[in-house]
Amino acid sequence: MTETVAPQGNHPISGSTRLYVVLGDPVTQVQSPALLNPLFARWGMDAVLVPVHAEPERLERVVRGLQDAGNVDGIFVTVPHKPAAAGLADRRSPMVEVTGSANALRREADGRWYAENFDGLGFVAGLVAAGHDPNRERVALVGAGGAGSAIAAALLAAGVERLAVCDPDTAKLEALRTRLDAHWPGRTRTSAAPDTEGAGLVVNATPLGLAPGDPLPFRPDRLAPGRVVADIIMHPRETRLLREAAELGHHVHCGIHMLDGQVDAYRAFFGFAPPVRATTRAGDVVRRAPA
Amino acid sequence: MTETVAPQGNHPISGSTRLYVVLGDPVTQVQSPALLNPLFARWGMDAVLVPVHAEPERLERVVRGLQDAGNVDGIFVTVPHKPAAAGLADRRSPMVEVTGSANALRREADGRWYAENFDGLGFVAGLVAAGHDPNRERVALVGAGGAGSAIAAALLAAGVERLAVCDPDTAKLEALRTRLDAHWPGRTRTSAAPDTEGAGLVVNATPLGLAPGDPLPFRPDRLAPGRVVADIIMHPRETRLLREAAELGHHVHCGIHMLDGQVDAYRAFFGFAPPVRATTRAGDVVRRAPA
Numbered sequence: 083m084t085e086t087v088a089p090q091g092n093h094p095i096s097g098s099t100r101l102y103v104v105l106g107d108p109v110t111q112v113q114s115p116a117l118l119n120p121l122f123a124r125w126g127m128d129a130v131l132v133p134v135h136a137e138p139e140r141l142e143r144v145v146r147g148l149q150d151a152g153n154v155d156g157i158f159v160t161v162p163h164k165p166a167a168a169g170l171a172d173r174r175s176p177m178v179e180v181t182g183s184a185n186a187l188r189r190e191a192d193g194r195w196y197a198e199n200f201d202g203l204g205f206v207a208g209l210v211a212a213g214h215d216p217n218r219e220r221v222a223l224v225g226a227g228g229a230g231s232a233i234a235a236a237l238l239a240a241g242v243e244r245l246a247v248c249d250p251d252t253a254k255l256e257a258l259r260t261r262l263d264a265h266w267p268g269r270t271r272t273s274a275a276p277d278t279e280g281a282g283l284v285v286n287a288t289p290l291g292l293a294p295g296d297p298l299p300f301r302p303d304r305l306a307p308g309r310v311v312a313d314i315i316m317h318p319r320e321t322r323l324l325r326e327a328a329e330l331g332h333h334v335h336c337g338i339h340m341l342d343g344q345v346d347a348y349r350a351f352f353g354f355a356p357p358v359r360a361t362t363r364a365g366d367v368v369r370r371a372p373a
Numbered sequence: 374m375t376e377t378v379a380p381q382g383n384h385p386i387s388g389s390t391r392l393y394v395v396l397g398d399p400v401t402q403v404q405s406p407a408l409l410n411p412l413f414a415r416w417g418m419d420a421v422l423v424p425v426h427a428e429p430e431r432l433e434r435v436v437r438g439l440q441d442a443g444n445v446d447g448i449f450v451t452v453p454h455k456p457a458a459a460g461l462a463d464r465r466s467p468m469v470e471v472t473g474s475a476n477a478l479r480r481e482a483d484g485r486w487y488a489e490n491f492d493g494l495g496f497v498a499g500l501v502a503a504g505h506d507p508n509r510e511r512v513a514l515v516g517a518g519g520a521g522s523a524i525a526a527a528l529l530a531a532g533v534e535r536l537a538v539c540d541p542d543t544a545k546l547e548a549l550r551t552r553l554d555a556h557w558p559g560r561t562r563t564s565a566a567p568d569t570e571g572a573g574l575v576v577n578a579t580p581l582g583l584a585p586g587d588p589l590p591f592r593p594d595r596l597a598p599g600r601v602v603a604d605i606i607m608h609p610r611e612t613r614l615l616r617e618a619a620e621l622g623h624h625v626h627c628g629i630h631m632l633d634g635q636v637d638a639y640r641a642f643f644g645f646a647p648p649v650r651a652t653t654r655a656g657d658v659v660r661r662a663p664a
Binding site for chain 1: 390401403425
């Protein structure tokens, strides 16, 4: 995110206004309209994001109906529809194929829905914006659940040279490696316990750190000096992992960056407006995920 | 219409915002979002009206998809979809059944679409607001085309005692009478030429008067004194018919009233907000039809 979001109204809606939709069940809790409509106005876009409530058994007809509407350019997807949206898309990004889950559908020139998963892309965009581009890096990733799978795929898509993923559930881990190898062959290695050797960047993608008494997901004192330690946990902003890593002299990257990165990634994906290159302190502007 | 429409923004859109849609092909020309969204805000409604573009061959899927969306409360229908919308509705008002055409679909408690035609209701609401309630009146209507058919049905629904409809196309006229008699038996009589005898209110529903050299649709000098002469033509505001009728001492009712009446009728139909009873000069506030 590169702009200050002043509280302001939406762009006036006219017959030429393009539509974006956020789909959920329920949908009343979504924050994305309040976040994005003022940005659309600020960016000079004649567009509006509206919530659409779709129960699971009606999701397919709603998605197809929106596809038949000529001025609906995109759909944001929130719980519980992310896996179903991946299945309803006409085309899927590698991130969607690896994770089996989609955050967004974009109308393509031929009217098809192209699905993307931003859980990992937002994380990587946040890394890049903070000066920690993972391209050609060796990365260790701790945790191969939903978030970990998405981040693994996004890191490989971003050009990570070698990815070491660990998870105690080795069956799930091997299944993930098979899906990753289908897109990025031979770049992933797996282990039940953290394998941080040689890694320039180590990422916690487990929930460890959410609670005050949690053990560390891996030992930062075993890293070579001056590595980057990243956490996906947003609350607390500084986890025990990040605090201890900082005390050891490592560079730390906190979870809130993922949100800023996600808005930038959505913006690039939908082509909302030309990206503006500038820097802000992450977390100052956008405090909630879009959707 | 009972309020001054100040230029102002929309209500902020959140996850709890209810949706209304205006469907057309094209849809870029519709004025209803610019008209109604500021009114929604003024009325304190958490609702937004957005345009949806639907090509005819996709209309049914779009309408069904919107039906499956839990927070879409209504659809405004504009060209060319009004006849098709009547067919897609689950239930139809008598006005829709008579005219075979719908301006609006309202979501009922059971999720069905209930169709209404406002072409005639707006005219009648405008009459009532101007102090010319047609209830128990004898009315002559000149012209049985699309507008005339809708006005005929709305007049009968409003309690007109006897309706004399004339049109030179007697086959079309008899077909209309059959449809009217199905809902309001025995109250309509027909003739090829204008039959204004005994009428307290005479309505021009033909295009005669749009062009400066047009003949009169009927002769106001043959009416008993002090009748009401109404025209549906909006431009010019004062047609030759109305000018001559006024010179003869009749009360005249111009076409622009129909628009004000239509917004009031939509408001009552959708339950947008409790109706406010007040009077303004018709045409001062709303200058365009909603959709």
